[in-house]
Amino acid sequence: MSSKTETPPVPPELLARPRLAADVSVHEPAEEGAPWLIQQGQARYFRVQPDLARLALALNGTRDHALLAEILGAPWTVDAVAGAVEKLAAGRLLDNGEAVRRSARRFKFVPPMTLQFTLVRPERMLRRISPLVRALTGRAATVAAVVLTLTGLLVLAAQSARVGAVLGQPLGLGTYLAVFAGVLATTAVHEFGHGAVLTHHGGRPGRMGVMLFYLSPAFFCDVTDGWRLPRKGQRVAVALAGIATQVVIAGGAAVASLFFSGAARDGLLVFAFVTYIAGLLNLMPFVKLDGYIALMSHLDVPHLRDRALTDARRAVAGVLFGGRHSRELPELGRWAVPFGLASMVFPLYMIATAVGLWGDTLQRVGVVGAWLMLCGVGFLGYHLVRGFARVVREARAGGAGAARIGAVAVLLTGALTAGLALVDVPYTVSAGYAVRDGGKVELLLPPSADRLVIEKGAEVRLYRVGVAAKSETGRGVIADDRATATTAPLSAFLPVRADMLPTPADGYLLRLTKSPESDLGGAVVDGGRMPAGQWIFTKYVLPAFRW
Template identity: 60%
Template structure:
């Protein structure tokens, strides 16, 4: 792609940037058509399902690649079309200065005064990665937690990284405010109000508490299985349990159950009870009977 910047016309650079996305769409379409042909021929359903999953995942990847809010092909195509180097960074700078002016006052210089939508684009560039992280956490957090201590370490590392990003973003915002002439008294006051608001939300807003785990079915019935780091104290007799079948990108409710009488005991369970893998592997975890 770096050689593409040597092309004399910006339209040529745009097409070079979009070449990868077009290739992904063509491959996804070919896989989908092949899956239909396999189904029509009555061949292996596993092959058909594999092709469909590949086509769907490739399509989703192409759509994500087309989004201009992260430094992928879609952003490079937009930057090439506008012929503005560092479009994303400059837009985020304008967005930070806009937020700083709203919160702290002061005067700020626009980096992209010729682009009327630069502030909105910059805000989207700052928020879109957080949205992706939130979606990924909602999909994969239960799976990661099911792996025990390793999963807990991964979750803590991810939370620490998010806090790091938030702290660095706040630092940049305050730096922009100080450079724009905002008063330290107002900056401190806004920071205090923000801290009080966060504290009030954490204190008074009740969030439903759930414990993620897996379940297995055998001759004795349906058994709830939890990892070694799960909160067993939150598991009470008679508590309702929602049974789901989860994949890498989707989750489907399959039924419900109620925690029965009994004590948790240490045992092993298939790893597929927690993560979408083939049957056969087991993982050590406490188990709580349910009916």
């Protein structure tokens, strides 16, 4: 979608006799009490008051402001019409004299980090299966789905010891591939569920395809048309349909694990656990996922998160810089600001958690993993800086003085600098280990690892690393700080059982103080302590530039 700066302004002569753009339409309420909607293209909907909808319907390019005010009557005046026309033009809803591009591009970039590729227009296909959807949304099917979901949770709880063990140990490559394929297929069914329920309620799903969502492969289905549904309960059902399919599939996998053993059982347990967690994360209302859409639909407040974020930024600006600030969501009372603050913090928490969980594993891969970590940390820093800049803009808009803004900014910068310089944190280097023929144990460092902390006598902890957990199983010290050029199997750097894809590595002889449980695994070298700023630079920036 083009930004406002890319759209030519409406010429004065067209503003004088305005007309809706060719890709803009006005939708009457579907039933009594439902809102009027203005639709632009396939994916933008605006709720409007009836008076503005009547004005939009009257914009045919032949009537000037005075005639429009005369035709529409109270409350419209010439000045009111002019103001409304300016707002419609600012929203790119008026004809600007240029032909509307009806793009058929399959690729679409959605800021900040999503790239979509359209595969199909699913409306016709979904209408054909509407009888099946009607049966699956009936009372009996709903009860069965709830029972299966709860039963699956009970199965995982009963096997909690086994689930913990599976998540904390390497899995076979075939099991990983099967779990990945299952998760990908589930996301496809998830999106299909959104489109099917929207079709069931009379809506029209848009595009369906694949996407890279924060560098992770997934599917998508455009259900923006759900805003045209007359009842908020219908819109909530569309939003939650994907999560419902996820947890039902997870429950089925958990129950199925009771009838298998070995790698098949482990794969089903991992798949069920991951799918339940994905459904839970999708339910979180603090990011623009299904849970947020459901909450926004239930409250019947368009752009809930964006407006709550504005209220939260204004509250922070008021505390730090002073000034007078209006509320975007006064109708929500006290909880709008806490919700906005949570919506600020939660995405940063998710990124930081992902960095903490996968950081060591990715850095063991080498330069590619190091660059992925640098991108993640850079993205986190970018959002922090952008968030502060937005708070400052809100402070300026609220009348806060430049002197106070400058003083507080200097104090915060000083406090951050002092923290980065004075607070010491433990520094470690991620690596792998292997027990070679004859019982010799080698510490294996990928090319991106920091060699400066590798010295004779440095302590090394040996780990068994799994999908979501790791446990220490051995200890040792570096017996010789002279490196030997060697290769390391994939299992030394990633939580997978596969003696394949050997990668270049430097080997250092270890002297064990506690023997590990397996011949391959992850390792962490103790690098002492260093200031937090130096730690960030050494841990996440330098590895990307070591070749």
